Amino acid sequence: MxxxxxxxxxxxxxxxxxxxxxxxxxxxxxxxxxxxxTPENPDRNPMYTTGAPGVVTTEYRSAA
Incomplete structure (x- = not known):
């Protein structure tokens, strides 16, 4: 990594x-x-996730 x-x-x-x-x-x-x-981990909160080719999903959650 x-x-x-x-x-x-x-x-x-x-x-x-x-x-x-x-x-x-x-x-x-x-x-x-x-x-x-890293590969998707359900125990962590990702900032961004990529799945289907060319698709990026924003997952970012503010700590505030």
């Missing part, structure tokens, strides 16, 4: 991995301020 500092790069990686592995991948915020891309 590669940590990301740029949201655009993280979303692009999630979309690519969803295409390659044919399953949803999500962008998650880590505690250290970086972002990570």
């Amino acid at each position: 590669t940590p990301f500092t740029e949201i655009g790069a993280a979303i692009e990686e999630a979309a690519w991995l969803a295409h390659v592995h044919n399953k949803p991948h999500c962008v998650y915020q880590r505690f250290d301020g970086l972002m990570e891309v």
